[in-house]
Amino acid sequence: MSEAQQVKADEPAKAKKGIRHSTWEWVKSLAVALVIWFVLRTLLVEAFRIPSSSMERTLLVGDFLFVNKALYGAEVPLIHRRLPALREPRRGDIVVFDSRTEAGVKVVKRIVGMPGDTLQMKHAVLWRNGVAQSEGYVEHVDSADDPSDPGMRAWQIDHLLPGVSRDTYRPTRDNWGPLVVSADSFFVMGDNRDNSYDSRYWGFVPRVVVRGRPIFIYYSFDHDSWHALPFLTAIRWRRIGHRPL
Numbered sequence: 001m002s003e004a005q006q007v008k009a010d011e012p013a014k015a016k017k018g019i020r021h022s023t024w025e026w027v028k029s030l031a032v033a034l035v036i037w038f039v040l041r042t043l044l045v046e047a048f049r050i051p052s053s054s055m056e057r058t059l060l061v062g063d064f065l066f067v068n069k070a071l072y073g074a075e076v077p078l079i080h081r082r083l084p085a086l087r088e089p090r091r092g093d094i095v096v097f098d099s100r101t102e103a104g105v106k107v108v109k110r111i112v113g114m115p116g117d118t119l120q121m122k123h124a125v126l127w128r129n130g131v132a133q134s135e136g137y138v139e140h141v142d143s144a145d146d147p148s149d150p151g152m153r154a155w156q157i158d159h160l161l162p163g164v165s166r167d168t169y170r171p172t173r174d175n176w177g178p179l180v181v182s183a184d185s186f187f188v189m190g191d192n193r194d195n196s197y198d199s200r201y202w203g204f205v206p207r208v209v210v211r212g213r214p215i216f217i218y219y220s221f222d223h224d225s226w227h228a229l230p231f232l233t234a235i236r237w238r239r240i241g242h243r244p245l
């Protein structure tokens with residue numbers, strides 16, 4: 001076989017080898033990207049969508065957030081251990097946590113009570129440790145009504161101050177307490193106080209289920225817009241990049 005024929009015969013083999021090499025490099029790059037994405041999502045940052053109006057005006061339906069999971073200590077999969085927290089949750093923090101009523105669902109609310117705090121609401125005003133709180137972020141949309149819920153009394157009665165009569169205690173949305181927040185737990189409420197299903201109804205949030213804190217809004221659109229394809233035609237440009245406080 002001549003040299004020219006040999007070179008021609010080797011060309012398909014080289015081409016196949018080149019394809020295999022390129023494919024392997026592509027697979028490795030994809031695998032590295034997936035590992036990085038998994039680490040980032042699991043231990044550092046996770047995306048979260050606001051599905052309800054319970055945090056309005058601070059967070060709106062149609063807001064998409066990045067949540068800092070490292071701040072309070074991310075949970076490592078499989079072994080279910082938490083990494084060291086950068087800091088502990090504080091009063092006023094907006095937090096994402098595992099729902100206390102629906103398995104597999106995450107919820108976002110604001111911490112208004114820390115372990116040992118005495119909390120009470122009188123005529124829709126929150127009192128903490130005997131002091132009425134000025135909460136500029138709170139919204140009231142249905143102040144004419146003050147509904148009750150049997151679930152409120154069922155859990156609150158075990159945490160009331162000793163001087164409160166258990167026999168006559170009948171809590172409502174805007175009038176309840178005084179009660180004491182349990183150890184290693186938080187009392188959370190939505191900023192839209194008249195339309196938030198929160199600790200008033202189902203109890204404290206254990207520290208162990210707090211997952212993170214919103215960093216900023218990376219996308220937002222008006223879910224109720226009359227325009228077609230609102231996720232493209234009703235984008236709230238001013239909210240993108242906004243940090244909820």
